Amino acid sequence: MARITASLYTSHIPAIGAAFDLGKTHEDYWKPVFAGYDFAKAWVKTHTPDVIFLVYNDHATAFSLQMIPTFAIMTGPEFDPADEGYGARPVPKVIGHPELASHIASEVIQQDFDLTMVNEIDVDHGLTVPLSCVFGKVEAWPCKIIPFAVNVVQHPVPSGARCFALGQAIRKAIESYPEDLNVQIWGTGGMSHQLQGPRAGLINREWDNRFLDALIDDPKALAKTPNIDYVREAGSEGIELVMWLIARGAMADVAGGGRPKVAHRFYHVPASNTAVGHLILENVA
Amino acid sequence: MALDKAFKEIPGTIVFDAEQARKGYWLNQFCMSLMKAENRARFKADERAYLDGWKLTEEQKQAVVDRDLNRMMELGGNIYFLSKIGATDGKSFQQMAGSMTGMSEEDYRAMMLAGGRRIDGNRRIGEDGDAQRPRKD
Numbered sequence: 001m002a003r004i005t006a007s008l009y010t011s012h013i014p015a016i017g018a019a020f021d022l023g024k025t026h027e028d029y030w031k032p033v034f035a036g037y038d039f040a041k042a043w044v045k046t047h048t049p050d051v052i053f054l055v056y057n058d059h060a061t062a063f064s065l066q067m068i069p070t071f072a073i074m075t076g077p078e079f080d081p082a083d084e085g086y087g088a089r090p091v092p093k094v095i096g097h098p099e100l101a102s103h104i105a106s107e108v109i110q111q112d113f114d115l116t117m118v119n120e121i122d123v124d125h126g127l128t129v130p131l132s133c134v135f136g137k138v139e140a141w142p143c144k145i146i147p148f149a150v151n152v153v154q155h156p157v158p159s160g161a162r163c164f165a166l167g168q169a170i171r172k173a174i175e176s177y178p179e180d181l182n183v184q185i186w187g188t189g190g191m192s193h194q195l196q197g198p199r200a201g202l203i204n205r206e207w208d209n210r211f212l213d214a215l216i217d218d219p220k221a222l223a224k225t226p227n228i229d230y231v232r233e234a235g236s237e238g239i240e241l242v243m244w245l246i247a248r249g250a251m252a253d254v255a256g257g258g259r260p261k262v263a264h265r266f267y268h269v270p271a272s273n274t275a276v277g278h279l280i281l282e283n284v285a
Numbered sequence: 286m287a288l289d290k291a292f293k294e295i296p297g298t299i300v301f302d303a304e305q306a307r308k309g310y311w312l313n314q315f316c317m318s319l320m321k322a323e324n325r326a327r328f329k330a331d332e333r334a335y336l337d338g339w340k341l342t343e344e345q346k347q348a349v350v351d352r353d354l355n356r357m358m359e360l361g362g363n364i365y366f367l368s369k370i371g372a373t374d375g376k377s378f379q380q381m382a383g384s385m386t387g388m389s390e391e392d393y394r395a396m397m398l399a400g401g402r403r404i405d406g407n408r409r410i411g412e413d414g415d416a417q418r419p420r421k422d
Contacts, residue, residue, distance in 0.1 A: 014378060060365035064317045065310055085320050085372030153365055155288055155302040192401075196364045197355060199297030199416035200382040201393060203401025228291045232408050236298050237364075270397040272379045 002100065002174050002181035006047060006263070007247040008040070009215070009279040010130045012056060012188040015272035017089055017129040020137075036266035036278055037133045043263060043280060044134050049184040051097050051144045053104075053170065055246045056126035056188045057152045059084070068154055069116035071166065073108075074123075074147040075101040082122035091128050097144040100177055104146070107173030113166050123147055130188045133278075152189065152240050157227065160242045164223035167249020174250070187247030189240025191267075192233070193274035202235040203275050209267060211241060212279060216262055219248045237274075252283045260284065294409055297416035301363045309361020311340040312349075316366040325373045354385050386416075 016033060019025060025034045061082045063069065079094040105117050127147050135141060151157055158166075167185070174183050191211070194202040211234075214222035223245050230239045253259045260281040268276045292300040299305065306313075315336070318324045328335040336346045348356040349370065357367050364381075371381040383393030396402060406414025 060313070060317065060363065060369075061320075064366075065306060065313050083320065085369050153301065153363060154306050155292065155300055194298065194402075195378065195382045196358055197297040197299060197385050197416070198387065199295070199402065199407055200386050201396055201402040202404060202407065202416070203397075204404045205400065207404070228289055231292060231298070231300060232295050233404065236295075236300065269400050272377070273382045273397060273401075275401070 002177040002179060002183055004171055004174055004183050004185055004250055004252070004283060005049065006184050006280060006282045007251055007260070008130075008134065008184060008186045008281075009244050009247060009277065010133055010186070010188055011190055011271070011274060011276045011278070012126045012129040013271045013274045013276065014084070014125040014129065016276075017125050017132060018086075020132050021089055032268055033271050033276055034133075036268055036276065039264040039266075040134045040278070040280060041136055047282075049143050050181040051100060051146060051183045053146045053148060053174070053183060053185045053250075054127055054130070054188070055148045055150060055186060055243045056123075056130070057240060057243065058149050059124055059126060060153065061124035062121045063149070063151075065154075068151050069118075069149070070151045070158055071113065072116040072118050072149040073101055073105050074118050074121060074149070075105060076119035076121070079121055079123045079147060081128050082124045084124055089125065089128050091132060092138065092140045094123055094127065094141065094145045094147065097146055100174075100179075100181065101146045103177050104170060104173040107176060108166070108169045111169040111172065113169055118149075121147075126188060130186060148246075150243050150246070152242065155227070157239060158242060159227055160223045160225050160230075160245045163242045163245040164219060164249040167246040168254055170246070171250040171255065185247045185250045187244035189243050190234065190238055191241060191275040191277040192235050192238045194235030195237050195273055197236075199235070201273060203269050204233050204235070204238075205267075205269060205275065207233045208275050208277055212265060212267065212277060215244060215248055215279065216260075216281070219245065219254065223249075248281075251281060258284045296407055296410045296412070296414065299358045305361045305363070307361070309345075309363065312345045312357065312360060312362050313366035315339040315341060315349075316362070316369040319369040319373050328373065352384075354381060358385075
C-alpha cells in the first residue's frame with residue numbers, strides 16, 4: 001500500500017530560483033536563505049520518496065484568464081519547466097506518475113472534490129523552486145512528482161478549511177493505492193508578502209510564526225482562519241499559505257494517528273519581497 | 286455570494302476578484318502575449334502599434350506606456366500578469382513591487398532588509414500606517 005511518510009512546507013520565491021541558477025547562493029544576501037535548506041538537503045538523502053505530491057500555484061504562466069481551475073491535478077507523464085519571460089529555468093523536466101495521479105483524481109472526485117485533470121502543462125517556479133531548494137543542482141529529480149495546482153490568483157480562492165479537508169481526501173486516496181510507495185506531500189508558497197500597491201513589501205513576522213506554530217500543533221483550528229485574515233495580515237500574496245493546509249490535512253494525526261515529529265523549522269526575512277518559511281513534519285510509524 | 290467587503294478595506298491593496306478580472310481581461314491577456322520572444326520584440330519596436338492590436342481601453346494602453354503599475358492594477362491588471370511587462374523591460378520583481386510604493390529602489394530594498402513593511406497601521410483604511418496614501422482614481 002502507498003503511504004504518506006512526511007510533509008514538507010516551503011516558500012517558492014522566484015528570486016531564490018534565480019539566485020540558485022545564477023550561482024549566487026554564497027553571496028551574503030542569499031547565504032542565510034540557502035542555509036535554511038541545508039537540513040532538508042541532508043534529510044532527503046535518507047528520506048527519498050518514490051513520489052512527491054506537490055501542491056503549488058501557477059502564476060499566470062500556464063493558466064491565464066482563459067481558464068482558472070480552482071484545483072488541478074496533473075495526470076500526464078512529464079512536464080517541462082516553463083519560460084516565465086526570463087527563459088526556462090535550467091532544471092530537469094518533471095516526471096509524473098500518471099497511474100497514481102489518476103487514482104488520486106478518481107478517489108478524490110468521488111469524495112466530492114471536483115478536480116480538474118491536466119495532462120499537458122509547463123510548470124513554473126511555484127513547483128521548481130522548492131525542488132531546487134531541497135534537491136540542489138541535479139541532472140534528474142530523484143523521484144516522480146505529481147503537480148497539484150491551486151488557484152490563489154483570482155478571488156474567491158479556496159478557503160483554508162476546504163484545503164484542509166481536501167488534504168484528508170488526498171491521504172485516503174493515496175492510502176488506497178495498492179502499490180507499496182513512499183509518498184511525501186509538499187505544500188508551497190507564502191509566507192507573508194505583498195507584491196502590489198503602496199502596501200507592497202509587507203512582512204508580518206509574528207503572524208507567520210503563529211501560523212507555523214498552529215500548523216504544527218492545531219491545524220484544525222488554523223484551518224478556520226478566514227481568507228480575509230491571510231490577505232490583511234500576511235499580504236495580498238500571503239494567501240498562498242492556504243496551500244500548506246492541503247499538505248497538513250494529509251498527515252496521519254488528522255485522521256487519529258500519532259502526532260508528527262517536527263524534523264525541521266526555518267524562518268527568514270527577506271528573500272526579495274518575501275518572508276521565507278520552511279517546515280518538515282514526519283509521520284511517526 | 287459577493288466577496289466580503291472587508292477585502293476592499295485594506296489600504297494600498299487591490300484584491301483581484303471577478304470584477305477586476307472582467308475589467309482587466311484584455312490588459313492581462315496582452316501581458317500573457319509577452320511570454321513569447323517574438324511578441325516582446327514587436328512590442329518593444331512599437332509599443333503603441335502593438336497595444337492597438339488588443340482590445341484595451343485607452344486608459345489601459347496609456348498606463349502600460351507610462352509603466353504605471355498602480356494605475357494598471359486599478360484598471361483590472363493582476364501583478365502576476367503585469368510582471369510580464371517588467372520581464373520584458375528586464376526588471377526584477379523587487380523593482381516592480383517597489384515601484385508601486387513611491388519609494389526609491391534603494392529605500393525599498395533597505396526596508397526589506399530591515400524586516401519589511403510593518404503591519405501596524407496598515408491593516409485597515411483610515412489607520413496611521415505608511416501604506417495609507419490615497420489611490421488615484
